[in-house]
Amino acid sequence: MPCYQQRGELPAKRHTAFRRPDGGLYAEHLMGTLGFDGPASLLYHIHRPTQILSSRLLDHNQIVEAADESVRMRHFRTAELKEVSSATLDRTPLLFNRDVVVSIVRPQKTDEFFFRNGQADQIHYISQGSGVLESEFGLLHYREGDYVVVPRGILHRFCLEATPHTMLIFETPSYIRFPSRYLTREGQLMEHAPFCERDVRAPEELKCNDQRGEFRVVVKQRDHLTETTLDHHPCDVVGWDGCYYPWALSIHDFEPITGSLHQPPPVHQTLQADQFVLCSFTPRMLDYHPDAVPAPYNHSNVMSDEVIYYANDQFISRSGAGFGSLTLHPAGLPHGPQPGKAEASIGGKRTEELAVMIDTFHPLKVAESAEALEDPTYGQSWIDP
Ligand SMILES: [Fe+2]
Numbered sequence: 271m272p273c274y275q276q277r278g279e280l281p282a283k284r285h286t287a288f289r290r291p292d293g294g295l296y297a298e299h300l301m302g303t304l305g306f307d308g309p310a311s312l313l314y315h316i317h318r319p320t321q322i323l324s325s326r327l328l329d330h331n332q333i334v335e336a337a338d339e340s341v342r343m344r345h346f347r348t349a350e351l352k353e354v355s356s357a358t359l360d361r362t363p364l365l366f367n368r369d370v371v372v373s374i375v376r377p378q379k380t381d382e383f384f385f386r387n388g389q390a391d392q393i394h395y396i397s398q399g400s401g402v403l404e405s406e407f408g409l410l411h412y413r414e415g416d417y418v419v420v421p422r423g424i425l426h427r428f429c430l431e432a433t434p435h436t437m438l439i440f441e442t443p444s445y446i447r448f449p450s451r452y453l454t455r456e457g458q459l460m461e462h463a464p465f466c467e468r469d470v471r472a473p474e475e476l477k478c479n480d481q482r483g484e485f486r487v488v489v490k491q492r493d494h495l496t497e498t499t500l501d502h503h504p505c506d507v508v509g510w511d512g513c514y515y516p517w518a519l520s521i522h523d524f525e526p527i528t529g530s531l532h533q534p535p536p537v538h539q540t541l542q543a544d545q546f547v548l549c550s551f552t553p554r555m556l557d558y559h560p561d562a563v564p565a566p567y568n569h570s571n572v573m574s575d576e577v578i579y580y581a582n583d584q585f586i587s588r589s590g591a592g593f594g595s596l597t598l599h600p601a602g603l604p605h606g607p608q609p610g611k612a613e614a615s616i617g618g619k620r621t622e623e624l625a626v627m628i629d630t631f632h633p634l635k636v637a638e639s640a641e642a643l644e645d646p647t648y649g650q651s652w653i654d655p
Pocket residue numbers: 569576605
């Protein structure tokens with residue numbers, strides 16, 4: 271996973287007395303995942319992060335499944351979603367199972383509160399917009415095409431700059447990491463990986479806020495949202511070090527792997543969770559064997575549901591899907607190129623497609639809130655005209 275970083279002031283030895291200018295102790299704070307076995311960081315706060323004035327349940331935050339549970343090809347036009355206020359509270363869930371929730375949001379303004387997801391790691395694909403992720407670890411600038419990964423437990427807020435702003439969000443109770451086949455035994459990304467550590471961006475600037483007052487933090491846990499109020503600004507860290515922090519990787523820094531014949535989806539893999547993989551389809555040369563059919567062959571997802579988000583409108587094997595489309599091809603049904611797409615792909619030299627895919631190992635349910643975005647004709651789009 272992301273490698274060791276340090277920012278700000280630190281004591282020479284961990285777990286030793288580290289004092290503020292007024293003589294009091296900085297509050298040392300270990301934050302990590304997988305108990306004490308996963309990546310972790312040590313942070314030094316001016317105030318104790320435990321100084322919580324009050325807590326109240328804000329929302330039960332339950333996702334309701336759509337009434338039609340039939341297994342079929344689905345297409346949701348997410349570009350039709352209206353803009354909303356909050357990047358945190360106004361997300362529209364689209365698909366879900368116990369391993370992952372896929373939602374989308376088009377926020378218009380920066381939240382006045384902070385957010386901590388205590389039950390899930392989050393990948394935010396920034397489909398439109400740019401801004402700064404503010405967290406206890408400092409400021410991380412993000413832009414269109416970034417995957418902004420916020421491991422669970424990290425308090426944060428998206429400070430919006432360019433609008434419109436669209437984020438596709440994957441939340442998972444497992445933890446997000448690089449595929450193990452890209453890593454050396456010591457954890458470094460290998461030469462054949464489609465990106466390297468230089469492409470992974472950690473928070474650049476540590477901004478320490480020594481402010482007293484009431485600061486709201488919305489915490490997600492047990493699928494509920496709770497509002498807690500602290501008696502100080504939560505981003506009051508003077509220094510941190512470790513391997514646990516929010517980070518960003520641009521889809522445009524994913525260097526595609528191509529071949530003379532069709533390369534299967536694992537060459538596009540970018541990230542890994544326990545029960546799904548995330549792949550990036552980026553502009554690339556097409557297959558260069560003289561008789562190659564660059565469009566993918568029909569295939570049966572024997573064990574996985576396939577979800578594709580179209581980040582532009584250039585996808586080689588699909589018609590009818592455009593920017594913002596999200597398709598679900600469920601396990602149990604074969605899928606493949608639509609009529610004419612295989613033939614049309616022959617002789618092609620390049621594709622400009624940009625898409626994000628997840629393959630889940632367990633079936634997904636469709637959320638009721640996705641139904642209003644559905645294209646009801648999609649399931650028949652493989653029929654010859
Ligand atoms: Fe597929």
